């Protein structure tokens with residue numbers, strides 16, 4: 123199965139009525155733009171899923187917590203008012219993709235106000251990340267999203283070789299609790315993460331809240 127087909131299958135399960143689904147996409151997709159591959163991404167799995175969800179849901183949000191800006195996802199929806207794109211990532215002045223991901227990028231034309239970038243300072247840890255997630259959650263509530271694509275990378279982990287942020291395993295679980303509390307159908311799409319030994323634990327932490335009833 124191709125990477126994007128995994129996201130399509132996950133989106134279809136949400137369209138069929140599941141509250142939550144997880145798509146183990148490889149390679150990741152969030153740097154891929156509408157017209158070109160970039161950053162080891164060929165097709166934008168999260169964006170494809172978001173577009174599919176629009177077939178049923180009027181207002182869809184994408185929340186991307188990979189340590190790199192979700193520039194492809196931003197570009198694809200930048201002029202659209204019906205899909206809110208939110209990305210929490212290392213400050214692009216010090217990190218790929220360098221040219222996008224700044225806080226002033228808020229959308230264009232009809233899409234103005236439907237893009238939110240929350241760059242983190244180099245070495246950001248739990249407190250800064252969780253504060254940004256709270257801001258992101260508020261924006262998703264204010265947008266009145268009725269479905270969510272949660273693009274999850276694990277390269278903000280303290281052990282990740284990219285060395286940009288300093289999250290621990292459990293911090294990913296806390297992020298996931300905030301996301302689940304939004305109370306909308308949610309497709310989790312796997313993005314980056316290069317500390318092979320910790321990805322499994324972090325994924326457990328993310329999926330945990332979605333596997334409990336409350």
Ligand SMILES: [Zn+2]
Nearest residue numbers: 188190277314
């Ligand atoms: Zn990344």
